[in-house]
Amino acid sequence: MSKNYNILIVGVGGQGVLLASEIISAVAMASDLDVKKSEVHGMSQRGGIVSSHIKIGPKVFSPTIGYGQADILISFEKAEGLRAVDWLKEDGTAIISTTSLVPAIVTSSKEFNYPENPIEKIKERCKNTISVSGDTIAGELGNPRLVNTILIGVLSNCLPFAKQIWVDTIGAKVKERFVELNLKAFDRGRALSHSAVEV
Amino acid sequence: MRELLSGNEAVARGAFEVGVRLAVAYPGTPSTEILETLADKFPSIYSQWSPNEKVAYEVGIGASIGGARTLVAMKHVGLNVAADPYMTHAYTGVNGGFVIISCDDPEMHSSQNEQDNRYFARFGQIPMLEPSDSQEAKDMLVNAYELSETFDTPVMLRLTTRISHSKGIVDLGQVVEGPDKKFVKDPSKYVMVPSHARKRHVIVEERIKKTAEFSESSPLNYVEDNGSDFGIITSGIAYQYAKEVAPDLDYFKIGMSYPLPMRKLAEFVKAHKQVLVVEELEPFFEDQLKAYGLKVEGKKYFGLQGELSPHRVAKGLKEAGFIDETIEASIAQEQGMFPRPPVLCPGCPHRGAFMALKKLKVTVTGDIGCYTLGVMEPLNALDTCICMGASIGNAIGMEKVGGSDKGTVAVIGDSTFLHSGITGILDAVYNNSNVTIIILDNRTTAMTGGQQHPATGLTLMGEQAGKIDIPDIVRALGVKRVFDLDPYDYDATLNLIKQELDANEPSVIITSRPCVLMPKRIMAEPFVVDLELCNGCSACFKISCPAILASSETNKHGHPKAEIDPTICTGCTLCTQVCAPEAIILKSQFVKV
Ligand SMILES: Cc1ncc(C[n+]2csc(CCOP(=O)(O)OP(=O)(O)O)c2C)c(N)n1
Numbered sequence: 001m002s003k004n005y006n007i008l009i010v011g012v013g014g015q016g017v018l019l020a021s022e023i024i025s026a027v028a029m030a031s032d033l034d035v036k037k038s039e040v041h042g043m044s045q046r047g048g049i050v051s052s053h054i055k056i057g058p059k060v061f062s063p064t065i066g067y068g069q070a071d072i073l074i075s076f077e078k079a080e081g082l083r084a085v086d087w088l089k090e091d092g093t094a095i096i097s098t099t100s101l102v103p104a105i106v107t108s109s110k111e112f113n114y115p116e117n118p119i120e121k122i123k124e125r126c127k128n129t130i131s132v133s134g135d136t137i138a139g140e141l142g143n144p145r146l147v148n149t150i151l152i153g154v155l156s157n158c159l160p161f162a163k164q165i166w167v168d169t170i171g172a173k174v175k176e177r178f179v180e181l182n183l184k185a186f187d188r189g190r191a192l193s194h195s196a197v198e199v
Numbered sequence: 200m201r202e203l204l205s206g207n208e209a210v211a212r213g214a215f216e217v218g219v220r221l222a223v224a225y226p227g228t229p230s231t232e233i234l235e236t237l238a239d240k241f242p243s244i245y246s247q248w249s250p251n252e253k254v255a256y257e258v259g260i261g262a263s264i265g266g267a268r269t270l271v272a273m274k275h276v277g278l279n280v281a282a283d284p285y286m287t288h289a290y291t292g293v294n295g296g297f298v299i300i301s302c303d304d305p306e307m308h309s310s311q312n313e314q315d316n317r318y319f320a321r322f323g324q325i326p327m328l329e330p331s332d333s334q335e336a337k338d339m340l341v342n343a344y345e346l347s348e349t350f351d352t353p354v355m356l357r358l359t360t361r362i363s364h365s366k367g368i369v370d371l372g373q374v375v376e377g378p379d380k381k382f383v384k385d386p387s388k389y390v391m392v393p394s395h396a397r398k399r400h401v402i403v404e405e406r407i408k409k410t411a412e413f414s415e416s417s418p419l420n421y422v423e424d425n426g427s428d429f430g431i432i433t434s435g436i437a438y439q440y441a442k443e444v445a446p447d448l449d450y451f452k453i454g455m456s457y458p459l460p461m462r463k464l465a466e467f468v469k470a471h472k473q474v475l476v477v478e479e480l481e482p483f484f485e486d487q488l489k490a491y492g493l494k495v496e497g498k499k500y501f502g503l504q505g506e507l508s509p510h511r512v513a514k515g516l517k518e519a520g521f522i523d524e525t526i527e528a529s530i531a532q533e534q535g536m537f538p539r540p541p542v543l544c545p546g547c548p549h550r551g552a553f554m555a556l557k558k559l560k561v562t563v564t565g566d567i568g569c570y571t572l573g574v575m576e577p578l579n580a581l582d583t584c585i586c587m588g589a590s591i592g593n594a595i596g597m598e599k600v601g602g603s604d605k606g607t608v609a610v611i612g613d614s615t616f617l618h619s620g621i622t623g624i625l626d627a628v629y630n631n632s633n634v635t636i637i638i639l640d641n642r643t644t645a646m647t648g649g650q651q652h653p654a655t656g657l658t659l660m661g662e663q664a665g666k667i668d669i670p671d672i673v674r675a676l677g678v679k680r681v682f683d684l685d686p687y688d689y690d691a692t693l694n695l696i697k698q699e700l701d702a703n704e705p706s707v708i709i710t711s712r713p714c715v716l717m718p719k720r721i722m723a724e725p726f727v728v729d730l731e732l733c734n735g736c737s738a739c740f741k742i743s744c745p746a747i748l749a750s751s752e753t754n755k756h757g758h759p760k761a762e763i764d765p766t767i768c769t770g771c772t773l774c775t776q777v778c779a780p781e782a783i784i785l786k787s788q789f790v791k792v
């Protein structure tokens with residue numbers, strides 16, 4: 001792999017953003033590439049926005065992605081996807097879960113609104129947008145916590161790593177009794193995107 | 200062996216490799232994981248939480264004088280608390296190597312200020328190293344112990360949030376044995392009475408000159424010559440940002456940030472047409488370089504506040520004429536997005552107190568912890584927050600000048616109370632203040648991720664510990680009006696606070712419900728909203744619970760009715776107590792007709 005991949009993951013505290021970014025960086029490391037990832041812990045996790053930057057390539061300097069430099073945006077929540085869409089490169093890919101989480105500040109005050117049709121607004125700006133019914137698929141699989149693995153499945157087709165590396169890494173990072181279910185979730189996600197790169 | 204480690208994990212690994220025998224800290228973002236990793240992965244090292252940073256630092260001094268390689272870690276503001284021992288420890292020097300890790304938080308991701316602790320190294324006249332990634336964090340910790348023992352000085356390793364919390368690949372090293380030392384009696388070195396300290400101060404100034412010489416020849420400071428006319432002097436994370444956007448310029452990468460290798464820097468400046476200093480926060484390097492007579496610029500292009508980033512650095516470099524292209528977004532930003540501020544968790548035991556304080560419209564002096572979130576709309580029930588422990592002193596001062604007509608209440612968490620609230624209460628009793636103090640005792644240090652403290656009964660390493668009883672301490676401090684309170688009982692909370700506001704002596708109210716997340720997630724039966732009974736009055740929205748959502752049904756004014764997310768409702772009952780039409784009922788009792 002000669003090019004660098006900048007992957008930005010966003011979501012809301014408690015959605016599993018950090019586990020997803022652990023898995024993606026472990027896959028890159030297993031593929032003998034340089035990896036850096038950056039996220040901020042602490043205050044922001046109490047229901048606030050969580051974001052994780054992952055950078056993969058032959059040599060990585062900054063652990064954070066420059067504004068407008070993300071190749072791939074993964075969002076666990078649709079309005080957060082819209083909030084972060086300007087971080088993408090013009091020809092970047094957006095993978096957005098249709099999940100919506102409306103915070104108390106919107107319900108309790110007239111000042112703020114949750115955007116209408118955020119996914120449409122993302123699609124207007126980013127032609128490579130894959131919207132993923134994460135909650136529905138996770139519900140079908142019987143566990144709402146699987147959304148992150150489904151999204152990783154979608155992502156896996158956009159990165160030049162063999163499927164087996166993903167499978168092995170998920171096996172190593174997820175608690176044993178959940179591995180099988182997570183691999184199913186991964187496959188469901190992977191089936192949603194076309195292979196965008198040669199492996 | 201290679202591993203993907205955060206800067207904090209790399210420091211812990213470095214401590215293991217270099218034979219640290221004692222590590223001590225008080226938690227604080229972004230430093231907390233250093234000690235957590237030590238306790239978790241390297242239990243052969245004795246590590247402990249202390250009640251605050253001052254005590255932590257003093258424990259560290261004792262261990263070092265006792266001969267052990269010692270690590271003390273804290274967030275930037277922690278060093279303010281520990282500044283007293285720190286400044287004099289610079290005089291005594293060490294026996295076993297001593298490294299103080301300062302984790303600064305530019306951008307204030309989780310802090311009340313963004314002070315630049317590089318000045319502390321200069322203030323105390325001790326050497327400081329500044330890693331720019333996880334590998335360097337580990338390697339420089341090892342260098343720091345060598346420096347400490349060679350020059351008989353405490354050494355600071357300064358990290359910032361992006362170094363502490365970013366992960367990178369680290370080559371693990373061999374484990375070495377630290378020197379086997381014991382305490383050697385030497386009052387002229389360790390007893391800082393004026394006659395001894397005057398002599399030690401001379402040694403401090405000689406020592407910093409010697410370390411400056413070391414800095415001149417140390418490979419920690421190096422030049423990357425790419426044949427450019429433009430030179431950049433930088434350190435830490437700023438180095439990575441600059442390399443990302445301008446890899447082909449010449450670099451002077453500073454690893455030893457104090458004392459600076461001035462002669463070597465002067466050579467670099469003179470060998471280039473133009474030189475910029477790229478550093479986060481204050482002009483720490485820039486001012487020293489200018490005072491040395493060197494022609495450099497920096498802050499003019501990069502600013503004083505907040506974190507740098509690849510795009511901020513690119514913008515500054517372009518303005519200075521160093522590069523041609525900035526980094527811009529090509530996709531338009533969405534305007535007018537709602538904010539998503541952090542909020543108290545569903546079932547958080549702090550919520551009841553803030554609902555009552557808001558209702559009573561009293562002035563609330565606040566402190567630092569999860570409960571600082573009581574300031575957020577719609578609760579909006581906090582009036583001050585300065586530093587850990589400040590709430591009580593603030594309340595006393597406010598009360599003494601009659602600053603608030605409605606009365607003043609101080610709120611403080613259990614960990615914060617033990618950190619620096621005890622002396623505040625002592626002041627209230629001593630000076631006959633009639634303040635009301637609420638200790639929000641959730642039995643953990645929640646804000647930083649749930650660490651043990653002296654009243655939880657467990658140590659960092661998971662051992663049973665002498666458990667301090669908070670009400671006993673408060674009574675021992677001389678407070679007579681001490682009350683337990685169930686913060687899930689809204690009326691009781693309201694009435695007790697009201698009652699104590701009228702008391703003519705200090706009162707302390709201690710809440711009794713544990714954190715719903717730590718040590719384990721508490722989930723009782725969730726509630727649901729009966730939409731036929733809900734009248735859309737929005738009283739439950741105002742308690743700011745993330746489990747309460749707007750349903751798609753509205754009342755006759757078009758206001759949304761409420762809905763509860765059963766997967767996160769903990770069944771704390773607070774919303775049911777503000778619901779006039781009694782529309783919120785236990786899930787099992789809700790029968791749809
Ligand atoms: C001097 C200093 N040290 C550490 C911190 C980091 N910190 C912020 S709040 C807090 C403790 C919170 O615990 P507690 O008072 O029990 O409140 P909780 O979060 O549990 O509600 C800590 C350690 C700080 N802000 N200042």
